[in-house]
Amino acid sequence: MSLQQLTVSAPRVDLRTEPRPMRIVIIATALIFLTVFVVLPLAVVFAQAFSRGVSAYVAALSDPEALSAIRLTLLVATISVGSNLVFGVMAAWAIAKFDFSGKTFLITLVDLPFSVSPVISGLVFVLLFGAQGYFGPWLQGHDIHVLFAVPGITLATIFVTFPFVARALIPLMQEQGTQEEEAAISLGASGLQTFFRVTLPNIKWGLLYGVLLCNARAMGEFGAVSVVSGHIRGETNTMPLLVEILYNEYQFVSSFAIASLLAMLALVTLVAKTVLERRLDEGQLLRDD
Amino acid sequence: MTIELKHIVKKFGAFTALDGVDLKVADGELLALLGPSGSGKTTLLRIIAGLDWPDAGEVSFNGENALAQGAGERHVGFVFQHYALFRHMTVFENIAFGLRVQPRAIRKNEAGIRARVKELLDLVQLGWLSDRYPNQLSGGQRQRIALARALAIEPRILLLDEPFGALDAKVRKELRQWLRSLHSEISVTSIFVTHDQEEALEVANRVVVMDRGRIVQIGTPSEVYDNPATAFVHGFIGESIVLPVEVSQGCVRLGGRPLLDISADGAACGASKLFIRRHDMQVGPAGSGSLEGTVAHVRSFGPVQRAEVALCAGEGKTVIEIDAPRDRALQAGDLIGLQPRRYRIFAAQD
Numbered sequence: 001m002s003l004q005q006l007t008v009s010a011p012r013v014d015l016r017t018e019p020r021p022m023r024i025v026i027i028a029t030a031l032i033f034l035t036v037f038v039v040l041p042l043a044v045v046f047a048q049a050f051s052r053g054v055s056a057y058v059a060a061l062s063d064p065e066a067l068s069a070i071r072l073t074l075l076v077a078t079i080s081v082g083s084n085l086v087f088g089v090m091a092a093w094a095i096a097k098f099d100f101s102g103k104t105f106l107i108t109l110v111d112l113p114f115s116v117s118p119v120i121s122g123l124v125f126v127l128l129f130g131a132q133g134y135f136g137p138w139l140q141g142h143d144i145h146v147l148f149a150v151p152g153i154t155l156a157t158i159f160v161t162f163p164f165v166a167r168a169l170i171p172l173m174q175e176q177g178t179q180e181e182e183a184a185i186s187l188g189a190s191g192l193q194t195f196f197r198v199t200l201p202n203i204k205w206g207l208l209y210g211v212l213l214c215n216a217r218a219m220g221e222f223g224a225v226s227v228v229s230g231h232i233r234g235e236t237n238t239m240p241l242l243v244e245i246l247y248n249e250y251q252f253v254s255s256f257a258i259a260s261l262l263a264m265l266a267l268v269t270l271v272a273k274t275v276l277e278r279r280l281d282e283g284q285l286l287r288d289d
Numbered sequence: 290m291t292i293e294l295k296h297i298v299k300k301f302g303a304f305t306a307l308d309g310v311d312l313k314v315a316d317g318e319l320l321a322l323l324g325p326s327g328s329g330k331t332t333l334l335r336i337i338a339g340l341d342w343p344d345a346g347e348v349s350f351n352g353e354n355a356l357a358q359g360a361g362e363r364h365v366g367f368v369f370q371h372y373a374l375f376r377h378m379t380v381f382e383n384i385a386f387g388l389r390v391q392p393r394a395i396r397k398n399e400a401g402i403r404a405r406v407k408e409l410l411d412l413v414q415l416g417w418l419s420d421r422y423p424n425q426l427s428g429g430q431r432q433r434i435a436l437a438r439a440l441a442i443e444p445r446i447l448l449l450d451e452p453f454g455a456l457d458a459k460v461r462k463e464l465r466q467w468l469r470s471l472h473s474e475i476s477v478t479s480i481f482v483t484h485d486q487e488e489a490l491e492v493a494n495r496v497v498v499m500d501r502g503r504i505v506q507i508g509t510p511s512e513v514y515d516n517p518a519t520a521f522v523h524g525f526i527g528e529s530i531v532l533p534v535e536v537s538q539g540c541v542r543l544g545g546r547p548l549l550d551i552s553a554d555g556a557a558c559g560a561s562k563l564f565i566r567r568h569d570m571q572v573g574p575a576g577s578g579s580l581e582g583t584v585a586h587v588r589s590f591g592p593v594q595r596a597e598v599a600l601c602a603g604e605g606k607t608v609i610e611i612d613a614p615r616d617r618a619l620q621a622g623d624l625i626g627l628q629p630r631r632y633r634i635f636a637a638q639d
Binding site: 179180182183184185186187188189190193197198201202 | 338339340359360361362363364365366367369371373374375376377386387390391438439441442
């Protein structure tokens with residue numbers, strides 16, 4: 001009997017999939033769950049934002065308070081992402097490419113903001129820079145405003161978003177090892193040349209990925225910023241804070257209009273993240289050896 | 290460029306990778322560092338390159354202290370075991386890298402760089418690959434590009450870490466010959482690390498055998514093959530038959546039976562090991578040699594036939610493999626006599 005006959009006469013049991021009813025149940029459960037917890041809330045945001053028409057939506061967004069919140073959010077996010085880009089790359093570079101004592105401790109420190117409640121992160125800065133804080137009197141004496149001003153909001157955001165870039169890079173850089181850097185050094189490249197010509201091009205997709213997540217969190221951060229902001233209208237309200245204030249004042253259209261901007265940021269982030277993840281996977285495949 | 294190493298010691302935590310290594314390399318030499326994995330050969334190579342630093346000892350190039358210089362200042366070409374080509378650069382840019390990162394004062398202009406890269410691509414006979422990326426190349430091609438990249442900076446010394454380790458057997462053979470002819474063409478002082486004794490013996494002018502962080506023998510390929518300094522070298526280089534023997538009063542005994550015609554001269558009394566090369570075992574009729582055995586199995590290939598012989602000596606069954614010329618008829622079940630033409634005796638604990 002030939003092999004072909006054997007396979008034809010054998011009953012067709014595809015071991016790779018569940019029986020049909022089981023598949024339907026599983027897929028339906030997943031879909032219902034997704035609809036209730038993700039799609040519906042997102043739809044509600046946009047439905048509420050446009051509930052009084054496009055003109056009300058545009059008016060809500062062009063309100064001076066809203067514009068100020070958007071400007072502040074963009075400013076804070078730019079500074080936080082920028083500084084975390086530099087810090088994150090430096091931390092990841094040190095951790096992944098060098099051996100030194102205290103390395104485990106440094107990794108723990110990098111992760112700290114992930115495990116601390118954002119409210120605590122905000123409070124820390126109140127304790128440091130508040131009127132009764134360690135640096136408070138000195139700052140007041142020199143008329144420098146940190147708390148309830150842009151510097152405080154930025155500091156809190158930087159703290160909360162610190163791990164994203166470093167965390168995205170450390171595993172990637174560890175996996176790539178140090179051989180290419182050693183090759184560059186032995187070919188006469190300086191440390192900086194090695195970093196900019198060899199290390200950075202190899203991590204660019206991972207870096208972009210970290211920046212993206214860092215940015216999403218920086219723009220969306222509520223807890224830590226809420227503690228240090230002081231909620232001065234038109235001055236220290238970021239977009240998430242303004243959403244809450246407007247909501248509490250029953251200004252649903254304005255509140256959801258701003259919320260819709262944050263939701264769109266989330267969607268853009270998701271798409272970009274998917275694209276980047278694909279790039280990263282290709283990057284892994286491309287690695288020689 | 291001559292290289293001199295004096296009493297190099299390198300420890301990784303509790304592990305001693307190099308335990309007092311002294312070595313002199315003459316100008317233009319092609320030297321092999323040969324040893325099993327963990328013998329410290331790669332660490333030694335990395336120390337010469339400046340990629341690792343010794344805990345103690347001296348490294349000098351042409352009498353000049355090299356430890357005062359960083360890896361980039363030593364003008365050493367290093368070829369990594371896994372090539373370490375820059376994955377995001379084309380072959381051309383990989384080779385050009387060392388030229389592009391030179392200080393502005395001595396850097397070639399673009400035309401000069403192009404000319405030099407082209408020259409190197411021609412040298413490694415891979416000019417047609419200049420626009421490819423490393424992941425589009427075969428192992429042998431990557432290896433040659435890595436070599437071209439290392440040569441771009443006109444290194445005073447060329448170091449190669451397991452240059453053929455990751456390649457298949459046929460490509461290895463080709464690259465060995467190619468490396469040897471390349472060396473005679475450019476005649477730069479070169480050191481390569483290998484765990485493959487055949488590779489070391491075939492390519493190098495001189496072989497340095499290492500074991501557990503120490504150099505156990507330095508010599509030409511024929512010296513280390515014909516006159517191994519220790520039991521380790523004898524066992525590591527070339528395939529050997531090793532028999533546990535007892536030396537007492539000038540007499541060598543295997544399993545209590547004295548072995549005639551094998552002199553113990555020079556060997557210390559006590560438990561020892563008798564080393565014989567497979568092809569140094571002469572086959573004769575039963576009773577003709579100092580050893581006797583039954584042929585268990587014969588395989589014929591190439592110029593020799595390899596026979597498994599169960600020795601009639603000692604209490605247990607000792608099975609050895611010998612190489613006999615093919616014109617000597619051997620069959621399973623034959624009782625044969627064996628006489629070593631050449632042999633060495635080393636103390637057992639050595």
